[in-house]
Amino acid sequence: MVSDNFLGNYASVVAARSTDKSILKGAQDGGIVTQLFAYALEEGIIDGAIVAGPGDEPWKPVPVVATTVEELLAARGTKYNISPNMQLIKEATRSYGLDKVGIVGTPCQIQALRKGQLYPVGLRDVPDKIALAVGIFCMENFPYQSIVQLVEDHANTKLENVTKMDIGKGKFWVYTGRGASVQLPLKITHKYEQAGCHVCLDYVSNLADVSTGSVGTPDGWSTVFVRTKNGGDIWAKAIAAGCFETKPMDSVKPGLDLVTKLATEKITKNQKTLAERATFGVGKGLRNPYI
Ligand SMILES: Cc1cc2nc3c(=O)[nH]c(=O)nc-3n(C[C@H](O)[C@H](O)[C@H](O)COP(=O)(O)OP(=O)(O)OC[C@H]3O[C@@H](n4cnc5c(N)ncnc54)[C@H](O)[C@@H]3O)c2cc1C
Ligand code: SF4
Numbered sequence: 001m002v003s004d005n006f007l008g009n010y011a012s013v014v015a016a017r018s019t020d021k022s023i024l025k026g027a028q029d030g031g032i033v034t035q036l037f038a039y040a041l042e043e044g045i046i047d048g049a050i051v052a053g054p055g056d057e058p059w060k061p062v063p064v065v066a067t068t069v070e071e072l073l074a075a076r077g078t079k080y081n082i083s084p085n086m087q088l089i090k091e092a093t094r095s096y097g098l099d100k101v102g103i104v105g106t107p108c109q110i111q112a113l114r115k116g117q118l119y120p121v122g123l124r125d126v127p128d129k130i131a132l133a134v135g136i137f138c139m140e141n142f143p144y145q146s147i148v149q150l151v152e153d154h155a156n157t158k159l160e161n162v163t164k165m166d167i168g169k170g171k172f173w174v175y176t177g178r179g180a181s182v183q184l185p186l187k188i189t190h191k192y193e194q195a196g197c198h199v200c201l202d203y204v205s206n207l208a209d210v211s212t213g214s215v216g217t218p219d220g221w222s223t224v225f226v227r228t229k230n231g232g233d234i235w236a237k238a239i240a241a242g243c244f245e246t247k248p249m250d251s252v253k254p255g256l257d258l259v260t261k262l263a264t265e266k267i268t269k270n271q272k273t274l275a276e277r278a279t280f281g282v283g284k285g286l287r288n289p290y291i
Helices: 032-042 069-074 085-093 107-118 144-154 186-192 195-199 229-240 256-278
Strands: 002-004 008-010 012-018 048-053 062-066 101-105 130-136 162-168 171-176 181-185 210-213 222-226 244-248
Touching: 008 222, 012 032, 032 048, 032 069, 032 101, 032 130, 032 210, 032 229, 048 069, 048 085, 062 069, 062 085, 085 101, 085 107, 101 107, 107 130, 130 229, 144 162, 144 171, 144 186, 171 186, 181 186, 195 256, 210 229, 222 229, 229 244
Parallel strands: 048 101, 101 130, 130 210
Antiparallel strands: 002 008, 012 222, 012 244, 048 062, 162 171, 171 181, 210 222
16 A cells, blocks of 8 residues: 555556447546446446536536436536535435445545545435445636636637536646637636635545546546555456556556646645635634644
């Protein structure tokens, strides 16, 4: 087990992508989240997964309990605004009747999940029913209105025409059909970020069973950290079943160094923000949730 100050505890890290072309088409990166849940669902390891499904407004996610592969496929792709997936954690074990719950979330959502398991205030029956927590990397998120401004005003593109959004290589990319794309420098997007993200000290979903993101691996591939025993068992079975193609992390570019660099930058910057909150007022500070 590696124990890293910025990347968390993990048993292994690899570059991977799904071997299923129908999952890869429409996935954000290597389709790790969708493939892992689809495999777990088919094998009865989970009986449903909470994912960020499509809603009525374009690119505004709505959390759903997916109990079929079709529903998992419909939730592929990153929506760069808040999807309160934890909202359904209790309901999944109630009206949906799930005994083995899967959930995907940003690092803060996986923290909420683990807190709920250890301190289950108002969450009776939930802690033992979490079967697979998949975390995604996250530098920052945006309120929905910010995405509207960025796409419609800055990128001059109608949200309903957008086929994919991505943050990478120092830019916010907005893709429409037929290969067209608009790129915004991140210095434009900063002021639109969700303020609460500026005290977040987790980049690679340190508390998940398995965590994944795009940084570190080539386009169409994902970086995957296998963290817990539960995550390791499911990952090994999925590999044995032929669900994923993998490569050693040190054989791909830009590799783990870039993941470490970005994790260090995020955490160091946000630790500074937290420290400033302590002396924010005259003789008074703002609350620090970590102490
Ligand atoms: C706000 C945000 C910021 C991110 N920042 C980074 C980053 O800095 N570096 C990096 O490497 N990766 C980042 N990612 C992760 C990356 O964009 C992909 O989500 C990840 O690599 C999974 O891709 P995939 O092909 O395996 O997933 P897919 O198979 O395409 O599935 C994606 C899954 O993520 C879920 N999802 C989509 N949007 C949200 C959301 N807003 N909240 C919760 N769940 C959601 C979907 O329901 C789906 O199940 C970020 C993701 C989000 C949501
Ligand atoms: S930056 Fe942190 S707080 Fe903001 S969405 Fe990502 S994980 Fe959550």
